[in-house]
Amino acid sequence: MFKIYQCFLHERGINVGEKEKSKGQKLMDEIGYKTSNAWEKIPDKDKIFSYCEDYKAFLDTGKTERECVKEIIERAEKLGYKDLDEIIDKKSTLNAGDKVYRNIRNKAIILAVMGKKPLEKGTRMIGAHIDAPRIDIKQNPLYENTDMAFFKTHYYGGIKKYQWLAIPLSLHGVIIKKDGETVEIRVGEDENDPVFTITDLLPHLAKDQMEKKLTEAVSAEAMNALVGSMPYDDKEVKSKVKLNILKILNEKYGITEEDFLTSELELVPAFKAKDVGFDRSMIGAYGQDDRVCAYTSFTALFDVQNPEYTSICVLTDKEEIGSVGNTGAESRLLEDFMADLCFLSSENYSDILLRRCLNNSIMLSADVNAAVDPNFEGTHDKYNAAYLGKGIAILKFSGSRGKAGASDAHAELLAKIRKVFNENDVVWHTSELGAVDKGGGGTIAMYIANLGVDVVDCGVPVLSMHAPFEITSKADVYSAYKGYKAFYEKLD
Numbered sequence: 001m002f003k004i005y006q007c008f009l010h011e012r013g014i015n016v017g018e019k020e021k022s023k024g025q026k027l028m029d030e031i032g033y034k035t036s037n038a039w040e041k042i043p044d045k046d047k048i049f050s051y052c053e054d055y056k057a058f059l060d061t062g063k064t065e066r067e068c069v070k071e072i073i074e075r076a077e078k079l080g081y082k083d084l085d086e087i088i089d090k091k092s093t094l095n096a097g098d099k100v101y102r103n104i105r106n107k108a109i110i111l112a113v114m115g116k117k118p119l120e121k122g123t124r125m126i127g128a129h130i131d132a133p134r135i136d137i138k139q140n141p142l143y144e145n146t147d148m149a150f151f152k153t154h155y156y157g158g159i160k161k162y163q164w165l166a167i168p169l170s171l172h173g174v175i176i177k178k179d180g181e182t183v184e185i186r187v188g189e190d191e192n193d194p195v196f197t198i199t200d201l202l203p204h205l206a207k208d209q210m211e212k213k214l215t216e217a218v219s220a221e222a223m224n225a226l227v228g229s230m231p232y233d234d235k236e237v238k239s240k241v242k243l244n245i246l247k248i249l250n251e252k253y254g255i256t257e258e259d260f261l262t263s264e265l266e267l268v269p270a271f272k273a274k275d276v277g278f279d280r281s282m283i284g285a286y287g288q289d290d291r292v293c294a295y296t297s298f299t300a301l302f303d304v305q306n307p308e309y310t311s312i313c314v315l316t317d318k319e320e321i322g323s324v325g326n327t328g329a330e331s332r333l334l335e336d337f338m339a340d341l342c343f344l345s346s347e348n349y350s351d352i353l354l355r356r357c358l359n360n361s362i363m364l365s366a367d368v369n370a371a372v373d374p375n376f377e378g379t380h381d382k383y384n385a386a387y388l389g390k391g392i393a394i395l396k397f398s399g400s401r402g403k404a405g406a407s408d409a410h411a412e413l414l415a416k417i418r419k420v421f422n423e424n425d426v427v428w429h430t431s432e433l434g435a436v437d438k439g440g441g442g443t444i445a446m447y448i449a450n451l452g453v454d455v456v457d458c459g460v461p462v463l464s465m466h467a468p469f470e471i472t473s474k475a476d477v478y479s480a481y482k483g484y485k486a487f488y489e490k491l492d
């Protein structure tokens with residue numbers, strides 16, 4: 001009777017005792033491949049949740065590349081990291097175990113822990129980016145129309161413009177005054193701060209707008225942020241509302257209208273990082289592309305003490321617009337940093353030492369993956385896609401169509417990463433960006449590969465990527481941290 005009952009339960013997926021696996025099941029276990037849900041593979045769920053509390057705090061503190069650099073330096077210095085440029089000024093040297101960082105124009109940062117092996121043998125690097133899609137303020141932004149004051153904006157990165165209307169936005173950045181003094185701006189984050197917004201048309205009058213294609217429904221030049229509506233009390237003045245805003249800014253920050261010409265101001269979503277779901281298993285927040293990989297890689301580096309290979313965390317700017325400029329990955333920022341490490345840790349610096357170092361180095365290009373969204377079918381090949389909750393995703397190649405513009409990692413490198421992840425219980429799966437002809441993209445991998453470094457993309461799957469509120473799984477965030485830590489500490 002019990003036997004019959006047991007079979008009855010088993011058929012319904014309920015296990016009573018251990019039922020012997022069939023021959024085929026055993027064979028499938030032995031030679032088949034299947035992915036796992038990270039929650040089922042990580043025994044200590046408390047660790048996942050507590051790790052993600054600090055991650056959310058980091059997201060709320062670092063809403064721009066500048067704020068991320070500032071926060072990371074503060075954390076690094078507490079752990080004994082020293083400013084590399086001060087070491088150079090002092091003409092000191094670097095030895096195994098030393099921890100250093102370089103601040104690149106307040107927008108990018110590279111951190112390193114010197115290894116026991118000479119740099120000629122290569123390094124272990126993780127590279128992520130700390131810029132995110134946003135709404136930049138134009139250089140001459142302030143104007144008045146129908147008794148309202150607005151900022152002209154210019155969006156940054158690949159956004160779906162309609163997603164950025166009718167939500168609360170906060171203003172972040174710097175204004176450099178005539179005398180060279182820098183004023184830091186951060187308005188809209190404190191509970192008592194005002195916020196800003198870009199208005200949208202009411203549905204009642206949106207007949208024409210609703211008939212347009214999504215790409216044309218919102219004009220970039222119409223994305224003007226509402227910043228005031230109260231007139232300055234003087235009948236003789238023409239733009240009274242504008243003047244009143246200028247007066248408030250002058251009193252608060254000591255700036256004049258011309259100072260906007262030498263500013264960098266960004267509008268970003270004003271809301272804080274939140275738990276998502278009754279089970280609190282996910283995080284919803286702005287800027288998780290790619291601060292999720294930045295956070296998981298620098299916290300993994302912070303755990304590294306006396307590594308075999310020099311361990312490096314590169315956090316770049318401008319990835320969202322093609323890794324351009326001298327704070328982007330296409331520049332020589334990493335090469336220059338490596339040259340300095342080589343120079344400071346060897347008696348006879350030469351160009352060949354730097355080249356050998358780069359050619360023997362391995363990097364995980366840590367950027368987010370587009371997770372399968374079951375509400376939008378046909379965007380992925382389901383057998384080769386990134387999923388929410390299946391751990392960190394490795395992307396062998398990026399690019400579009402016939403792998404155009406791809407950085408394609410070598411199978412030998414994948415084998416090394418696979419080994420270290422499997423040996424350290426890292427939950428991972430492998431993915432492509434999306435279905436072959438659906439679009440595509442790239443990260444910093446191709447620029448790093450050009451330096452001779454072996455590089456593969458490896459990051460956290462995200463839903464609603466580039467939207468003001470992006471979704472990740474806490475189990476994936478923790479898997480990324482575990483994977484990056486194993487990469488630094490264990491990869492031979």
Ligand code: MN
Pocket residue numbers: 129289290319367368
């Ligand atoms: Mn990214």
Ligand code: MN
Pocket residue numbers: 289320466
């Ligand atoms: Mn992106």
